[in-house]
Amino acid sequence: MEREPVIETRELTKRYRGGQLAVDGLSLTVPEGAVFGFLGPNGSGKTTTIRMLMGLIEPTSGAARVLGRPMPRATRAVLPQVGALIEGPALYGFLNGRDNLIRYDSADPAADPRTRKARVSDALDRVGLTAAAGKKAKAYSLGMKQRLGLAAALLQPRRLLVLDEPTNGLDPQGMREIRTLVRELAADGTTVFLSSHLLDEIEQVCTHAAVMAQGRLLTQGPVAELAAGTRGRLTVTTPDPADAARVLKEHGITVLDLTGDLVTAEPPPAGTDLADLNTALVTAGVRVRGFGVERASLEDAFVALTGEGFDVAG
Ligand SMILES: Nc1ncnc2c1ncn2[C@@H]1O[C@H](COP(=O)(O)OP(=O)(O)OP(=O)(O)O)[C@@H](O)[C@H]1O
Ligand SMILES: [Mg+2]
Secondary structure (H helix, E strand, O other): OOOOOOEEEEEEEEEOOOOOEEEEEEOOEEOOOOEEEEEOOOOOOHHHHHHHHOOOOOOOEEEEEEOOEEEOOOHHHHHHHEEEEOOOOOOOOOOEHHHHHHHHHHOOOOOOHHHHHHHHHHHHHHOOOHHHOOOEHHHOOHHHHHHHHHHHHOOOOOOEEEEEOOOOOOOHHHHHHHHHHHHHHHHOOOEEEEEEOOHHHHHHHOOEEEEEEOOEEEEEEEHHHHHHOOOOEEEEEOOOHHHHHHHHHHOOOOEEEEEOOEEEEOOOOOOOOHHHHHHHHHHOOOOOOEEEEEOOOHHHHHHHHHOOOOOOOO
């Protein structure tokens, strides 16, 4: 029998008091064991959705189920099984990182006080904060605060982790560490739902994704399938880009972009032999350093879906 989705929403909608329609008829399905990327530009409704999933705000209409239970009605039963990092984690600035986690864990009635110290140390270690654990949280950088918030979500093993922009404020090395951590957690069987406005981040770590724009769901599914529906690109690297573009056009290929020594074009029509095209370039005197068809990225898919770039909504 198919397992029940870990998160399922039906026509979930949130209109804020000011009238802003932040989430509009969202129907999401997050399968068990997925690393599910919730992707959308700034203001597209990601945090609002996560707040509804966690029972922090009421939907205006529609329904959400988390771990098989209706939210927000079952908030008290569901939340102990969910580790969450939501935008701007609340910290006690006068406490150091370790004491923040001890305090956080003490407030959780389901947490075993006998294992508290060890669990706190493990969580600090997993997010790379051990060396900074004795520093007061008010002296933490944005990235360190983010790591501490993540550590709080990891104090107990959970069936589901909900991480709102977990790499926000992290440097590239920190982002890599978080990606590795997410993969490890998923390998342990935890379902991870993470939001991001970074397409390549989602592509690197997620098995599934949903794409939002202006409160509406554009598409969802396995990451490999999302990009597969979109055509890839032909790229030519050459010191003679203008000549290369001319030859491509002569072969009926639409050139999309010339930047430096890189020519980007629509993929050739089906049936075109890439070797013949390459030969045509070389015969015309184009010095070809690189040539090939790249697979469509999630960004290509997004642009194809919206007809626009991945920018902030108004
Ligand atoms: N408390 C609120 N009251 C009124 N409008 C709000 C509130 N919170 C968010 N909004 C609006 O709802 C829309 C969605 O915001 P939300 O924070 O959910 O987006 P997001 O996808 O999380 O964006 P970001 O990537 O910047 O975190 C935005 O237009 C925002 O201005
Ligand atoms: Mg947000």
